Amino acid sequence: MMNRYGDDKGVGSRRVMKMSFGERLIALLKEEGVSALYSQGDLSMKDIQKHAELEGLKIIGPRHEASGVFMAMGHYVLTGKPQVALGAIGPGQANLLPAAVTAAQEHIPVILMGARRHGRVDRSIRRGRWLYAPLMPMFDAVCKFTAKVDSLDVLDEVVREAFRQALSGTPGPVYIEYDYKLNEISADFSDLLPPARYRALPQPAPQSSISQAADLLRAAKSIVLLGGERVHHSRAHEAFARLARLLKCPVLTTYGGTGALPETDEQWLMYMSRAGQQALADADVLLAAGTCFPELANYGRLRHFSANDKHRQVIVIEPDAAAVGVNRPVDIALVGAVDLVLEQLIAALAGGPAFAPHRQLPAWRQDYLRERQAMLDGLPRTNRIYPGRLMAEARKAVPEDAIIVVDGGLTMLYQHACFQKTSTDFLYTANFSHLGTGLGLAIGAGIATQGRRPICLLSGDGALGFHLMDFETAVRHKLPLVVILNDDQALGAEMAQHMEHIGHQIEVAFGPVRYSDIAIAMGGFGVYVDKLEDIVPAVRQAFASGRPAIVHVATDQDASYAYMPPYIEELVSWLEADPTSDGA
Template sequence: MTTCAQRLLELLETHSIDTVFGIPGVHTIELYRGLADSPLRHVTPRHEQGAGFMADGYARASGKPAACLIISGPGMTNIATAMAQALADSVPMLVISSVNRRDTLGRGQGRLHELPDQQRTLAGVSVFSHTLHAGEALDEIVARAFAVFKSARPGPVHIEIPLDVMTQPVADTPIKRAAVYPPAAAAAGLDAAAAWLAGAERPLVLLGGGCVDAAADARALVERLDAPTMTTINARGVLGEHHPLDLGACASLPAGRRVAAKADVILALGSELGETDYDLVFDDGFALTGRLIRVDIDAQQLARNQAADLALLADAGEVMRGLLERLPVAAARDAAAQVSATRTALALREADDVAPYAELLDTLRDALPEASIVGDSTGPVYAGNFIVEMPAPRRWFNAATGYGTLGYGLPAALGATLAVPERPVIALVGDGGLMFTLGELATARDAGVPLAVVVWNNDGYGEIRRYMDRHAVARLGVDLPAPDLATLAEAFGCHAARVDDPEALGQALAASQAATAPTLIEVDAEAWVRHR
C-alpha cells in the first residue's frame, strides 16, 4: 500500500510529466512527501500565477504538459488567471490542488483557505475540474486528464484532493497507461471536402494553432492546393519562413479580408475563428461568403463564430493527410502571385502600429535567429503578431491572443527555457506587464538559465494611452514611470543592460547567452523611436 499523495507522484512519472511548478504550503505538504527523491524537477515560482504561466510556456514550447501543485483557496484563485489564458489558447496543463477535509466542504466554517466551492470556482477556467473523494479513483481521474490532452481540445485540468484523502492508503498496483489517439474524420466527409477543394476556383486555407504538430502536412497541403493561406498567431511558423503562400495573420486588415470574401471554398483547420485572430479591429468584418469546411477536435467549436457548410470532427493533421491522399495532383492557380500582391497591399511594415517596432523585431531575429520569442501584451508583440516569421512552430507565442492577460511574458519564457534548454529564449515584455510578475526574475535566477528579458520601456501602458487618445478620452492611470529596472535586475542577481539602438541591443542579446543568469535588457522606447 502507498498513500494517495505518493501514488500521485508515480502517476505523474508514468504519464511522462517531468516538471512540476509549485509553492509548498501547509495544505500541500503531503503532496511533497517523496518529491525530493523522485525524478520530477520541482520549480518554485514566486506567485501561483507565475506557476501557471510557466506551465503554459513549457507546454507551448515543447508540446508536453507540465504539472502545478497549488494550495487551496488563495493559491487557486491566484493561478486562475493563468488557467484562463491556457484555456483560451488550448494549452494543456495539469493543476493539482489541495482542498479542505471532505467532512468540512461547503459548511462555511471559516477554515484556512476555505472557498464556498473551490471546484466550481475553478470549473470555469478548466476543461474539467474534479474533487477526488476516494484515493482509489486517482488513477482514473489522472488518466482522464491525459486523455483530454492527447485526444481532445486541450486545456487546463484541475484535480483537487481533500486533505484527508491525500493520506488515504491506496493499492500499489501497476499503473496502466493507455495509448490514446485523436479522432479521425469520416471517409465520407473527407471525400466531400476533397471534391469541394478540387473544384474550387479561389480556395483559401486558414491554419490555426491546432496545426502546430502537423507542419509538414500543412505545407504539403497548401502547396498541393496552391491556395493562399492565413496563419493565425498561434500557428506562426507552421509554414516556415517566407513561404510564398503564407499571408500571415492578416484577417483583420482590409487587403486580407478582401481575399477571404472572394474565396469560394475555405478550409479552416484547427482554428476557433475567434476575435483575437480574425477581428482585431472589433467590427465583425471578417466575412466568408464561400463554402466553409471546418476541421476541429472540439465538436462544439465546429459551430462557433462562423457557420460551417461541412464540419469534420477530427485532428487537423489526420484530415490533412486524408486530403493529400485524395488530392494526388497539384493544382495550378498562381496563388503565389495573389499572395505577393496582397502582401504589397497590406504594407505591414509601414503601418503606423507596426513601423516603430519593425527594426526592434528584426534585431531580435538577427541576433538570435533560432530563439523562441515569448511575448506579453505590449506594442512590439502586437506588431510582431503581424510581421514576425519563424522557421518552425512553437517559437512565437504570447498573451495578446485569447484571454489577453498581462504579466505572461517573463514566467512563460522561463517555462519555455526549461522545456527546451537547447534553444535560446527571449521574453519580450513591456514595463507595465513586467511589473505584474517581476518576482519571477528570482525564479529564473534560481534556474540559472541564460534568459534574455527585453523590456520595451515607455513608462506605463503605452497601448492604452494611444487607445485613449484615439477615442478622445483623457489619459488617466496610464502614465506610470518605471522603477530603475537595471538596479532591480541586479538586486535579483541578474545581469542588466540599457540600450536605445539596434547595435547595442544585438550586442546585449549575444552577451546574454553566455550568462548563467537572466539578462534584463531595457529598451528606452522614446530614444529608440528617435533613432529611427
C-alpha cells in the same frame, strides 16, 4: 516482492501494490506523459514532490501560483502534453484561479491541483477558518471538470477522469482538490492502466469526409489555407507545411496561429495586408486548420472574409464537433485531431495529379513584401526610440530558431507588424490577451525544451511587472531566455485612450525603473538601451551571455497616442466588425 511502485502482494492474477498518496499520484501522472510539476515547495504537497523527484519529474517552483499555471501552459504548447500546476492550502489554491480562467479561454489543458484542509474542516460550519475558503464553486465555473479527493480509493478514477475531460472536445483546465492529510496515508492499489484503456486517444476524421474534402480541393480554382493555434498545440507544423507545399496556395494565419508557417515562407501572406485580403477575396475554397475563427479573425465571415463569401466553400479541421459552425457556416467538417487529419488529407491528395502553382501567389507575395518594406521605411523617427523600430531592430539580432513569446497590449501590435516570425514556435494568449502571462509561458517553453533552444520574450513594461519576480525562477533553472523590454513607462493602449478622451493620463504611467539592474540583482544579465543603434549589439550580447537576460529598451511614451501602430485599424477591427456585438 518489490516493484518500483511499492510492495507487490499479488492476489491471484491481479497485483496489489502498497503505495503512498504521492507515489500513486506520480505514477498516474507519468502514465499520461507528465514530466514537470509547477509547484512551490509546501508541507501540503510533500509526498507528491518527494515521489516526483524520485521518478525524475522536473519540479519548478514559481514565485506565484498563477505564474506556475502559465508555465504549464507554455510547456503544453511546446510538447502537446498537459502538465500539472499545484497550489498550497488556501491562498495557494486561490492564486491558481485567475490563471485557470486564461487556460480555459486559450483552450489549453492544464491539470490544476489544490491542497485543502482536511475533510472535517471543509464540512464544518465555522467562521474564521485558518487557510480555508470554499473555492470549488469558483473552479466549477471555470474548469471543464472539478473533483475532491478525500480518500485514496477514488484517486485513480478522479485523475483519469481529469485527463479524459481535459483532452476531450475543446481542451481546457481541470481542477482536483485533495485533503492535505493524504500526504501521510498509503493504501493498496491495483495495476496501472495505460491511457488508451480509460480514454479515447486522438482520433482521425471519417474517411468519407476526407474524400469529400479532397474532391473539393481538387476542383477548386483558388485555395487559401488558414492556420490556427491548434497547429501549435498538436505540434503539427511539419504536416501543415507539407500540406501547404502540396496545395501550392496562399497561407494565412490567425493571431494564435502565428508561426504555423514561418512568415519568411514564400507562400505566407499577412491576413491584414493588401495581398492577404486579395487572396481571400479570390478564394473559392478556404481550408481552415485548427481555428474556431475567433473574433480577432473577424469570425471568418466579416470584413475581408466577407468579400466573395457567398461563392466560397469552407472546409474546417476541428477536433471538437460542438465547435463546428458556431462562428461561421462551413461546408465540410473534418472532425478529428489536427495532426492526424492533416496527414489524412496529405495521403488523399498525394496520390493524384500535382496541384498547379497558384497563378497569383508570386505577385501577391511580392506585393506583401513591398507593402511591409514601405511600412518599415515609414515608421516614425522620433527623439526617443519608436516601439516599431525596436521590433524591427531586435529581429536582426534574435536567433532565427528562437521560440517567440509575446506579452503586452501595444507591444503585441508593434511586434505583429514589425517583428517577422522566422520559426514555427510562437506563444501568446491570443483570445484572452492576458497581460502578465509572458514570463510564465517563456519559462514553461524553456523547461519543455530542456534549455536546448533560445527563447525570446517581447514584453511591455506593464505586462512584465505582473510577475517580474519569476525572472529569478528563470535564473534558478538556467534557461536561455532573453526578455526584450519595450519600456514606455506606461500602459500604452490605455495611455492612448486617456489622452484622446480625457486629455491627460490617469494612473496609466509608471515611474522610471531600471529593469536591467533588477535582472543583474537576480543573477541574470541586464543591459539598458536608449539609442536605436545599440539595440542589435545589446540583444546579441544578451543571447551570448549564457544567462537569462533583460534588454531594457527605453521607448517613446508619446508614441502610443501621437503615432498609431501600423495596421491599427485592422488590429482593432473586432470593436466594430460584428453587427451583433455591443462594441465593447
